[in-house]
Amino acid sequence: MSESSLLIRSSSWVLAVAWFNRFLGFASVFALARLLSPEDFGAFAILLLVVQLASVLTDIGVEQYYIQQPHVTRADLNSCWTLNLLVKASLTFALVISSPVILAFFERETYLIAMIVMSFLPLINALGNGYIIHLKRSMAFHRFVKLAAFGQILGSVTSIAIAWYFESYWALVVGMLINAISQSLMSYFLLSERTVFSFEQFGKLWLFGKWLLLRNAVAHVRAKFDVWFAAGMFNLSNVGGYNTIKDVAMLPSREIVGPLLQVFFSFMSQDNRAKTSFERIYATCLAMLLLCSPMAVGLYLIAEDVTLILLGEQWVKYAPVLANLAILILSATAGDFASDALVSKGMVKHVFAYDLLTLLTTLLFLLFTYQLLTSPSSLSVFRAILSIFMFSSSILWLYFSLKLNALRLVRMFSGAALCASFMAVCVFIVKSAIDETFTRAVACVFAGVMSYLAALYVTTALPVFAHQEQLLLKKATSDLKTRLLARHHDGT
Template sequence: MSNTSNKIINSASLLIAGKFFQRAIGLVSIVILARVLSPKDFAVAAIISMVIYFFDVLSNLGNEQYIIQKKGISDEDINTAWTINIIIKVALAFILLAFVPLIDSYYPEIQLTAALFLATLVLPIRAISNSGLLLFERNLQYKQIFFLTVFQRVISFTTVMLVIWVAPSFWALILGDVAAALSFSLGSYVVHTFRPVFSLKNIKEQWIFSRWLLAKNIVGYGRSQIDTFIVSSLFNARDLGRYYLARDIVMIPSQNILTPALQPLLATFSQQHHNDSTSLSRQINLALAITTLLTIPIVFYIWFFPSALIDTILGSQWKDSYKLLSHLSLLVLYIPFILLFEHLMVAKGWVKQVFIFDLSSLLFITLGLLFFGNETLSDFALLRGALGVLATLMLIIYLRTRLDFSCRSWGFWCVSSVFFAYFSVYLTQRLMLSFESMPVIELVISGSFFIILYASLNIIFMLKLAPKNDQCLFITTLISRYSKILKSKILSTFHEIFSS
């Protein structure tokens, strides 16, 4: 296995571990909050998140992408990126404060003024984080970032629980976000020795790279949040809270497993682009295979077993969200592939083309949703997912004319993954007919059986093909390596326990 592949595996492992820990704590938070807070409280959180995320996107000039993809960097590049970040985020924080009364008046059903004022602090706090972390990402060194994200999540969780214990309300979510931003920014100076200083020496070069990326980020925000905005306009606060929470549950695997696993590929794509187009093609085919193998079973499980997830995570009072959760699973079907292809396009320097796709897909999705009639919230979610899938297919058709990747190979993985996932669903449903127990037990049994069955079928299938298929050989080697590492960790843990 090549050194680059080892770096990808190690980096992805740390990122997934960090995100898994964050989401594990996040799930505990959701389980508690869903039983304490009302849908209206989550509606407030949805609107606050939508507004803060928009201004955060406005302040993102692509500094991270610029540093990662550039062949050679200097301290001035890092300092300039840090300085631009502070100036933009602080300026936008003041602009947001000026718009608070207008935003509050748009949602008369909810009082947002005080919450928005406090949430605005997140922008300048994030701005001061140490830009030296970009050097870790550039070199695929994620160990320090892993520990920093763990620390950040512990602080945030503790803050949320303390507020809930004192006075249960949406304030717990807002204060948790502020605490998370503060702990990450301060901790970034502990994990990296680089000390940024104010500098605008290389601002012109960064702006040339970032101008299309900034436009792309703004349009990408619109594409990702337009459904939440339309829901907030068409439905009441309770439905908005249901949609926000169900969407958050659906995005757990995408944000905390699939996205971290793909993140190191950005730097790898850039390296392969500079070195060897053949290696880049193999890297794309492998990334598509792995993403498909991970994405398909997640979609199938959420679609066919929403009750186990809803009853366990949110509680029986959210039973009216079963169908909503199933339909939202389509988001998982395409978002990882959008991230993969857009990262690749940025690495290739096609930032303008990324912006054009984001803009066209935003218009396509928005127009489709605006034709939505007076159907139910779950029908709205189904339409949102279907439009996203169609937009992704348009991107794939375009990129196939410019990149050398195998649609035949990808189609092979799609067909095999769908077959094994459906077969696993069928047997899991048959098994669950014999079980009527607590929701958490049903979730554990159905989830474990489904995952083990799906994984086993794929492993057997790939072992048969490994001698003839490079992708199967790589994946089976990867699984074997992880199995050995896991076995070693378990044995060493037991040895330490019995020795003590």
């Protein structure tokens, strides 16, 4: 199978499951936002924030190590799974023991039982079938991506049922737990291969992972500092409002682009294993821009409609927050892409240096402006300004670290910007012409998709993108058309 066909096959599976998960995610948020209050979401946000930070602080990058290695053995795979399991088991024990102290710091002692329950999430996730790491390296995503859909179904149904009966934040806690348990269990039913305990490669893993461990901690604090700030400065309702709206803004990045980046990390790592060029990094950058630019622009333009339709009347006051945070779709994905590209080349120190530098810049900026951040809206403006800086700096850092072709990158960004700008004009015209909320939102999405694809088609034919990107887009379109026609013939 050719590289482009393998990439399209893997991406197709990931996209299909991602769209399914996105639909379920929207349906779940649609229901839960009407059954639970912003205070419930605020309580869950604080609990999840603690667990996520602790989990990141113990992430030594076993997957990244295994995927980017030129040659691997079964002992490498077993050691990766074993070390991750031991670390997460230790984390769960530490969280359970320290839960009373952590909640006392936030003055939320009433959530102790929920905190203890959520402490088991890292261990449950680590208990999954370790062979999935090898499948990611081999880009055989079609063999396991359905696990995410299965877990999302059970988790969403459980959350909605508990919310309907009890109207409590426990709906969110138990739903996430069921999602994790079901994915770990099903990984052993769907895959016959197994990993076993092994300690052979722990030394190599630590040499690779020590920098990634520091990088993950710094990157997580940088990404979540605004929620930490809200948790310390706002009341529970505004914490829930800000965090929930931020989650909605991040849905496209998390549910669509994020899973695709897993495919592209394996794709980029093959450059390192084959000792070839940076072509896969350019291809991934192009895909990131073409996917994220229209989503960020579109969400900004119809933020109020999305808030009203998805969350309901009690959340409309947070619509400006969603508009401001739409840029996160682009900035967060660009940061992940730059990090993955550097890690795929084994340049973990460069990633840590960048994350540390941008974190210090963020904290310095916050130090001089925190007195102005008195509401979710003002905090979101601060976050949006910072996101523009993060987006620009991540691409520049990647450019200087890998010595990429500047003109090629500029043409790539220019092409994506032209397409997104044309789409924005079309969406604005449609938005101005329709009054009814749901009809306007649907019409805007349809107009945005069609105008963006039309602009992309024209731009590809013109000398806007570099020759390599033009060939890549034409090749991807041709391969996709061939696959669709083949499926059509098989169906008939």
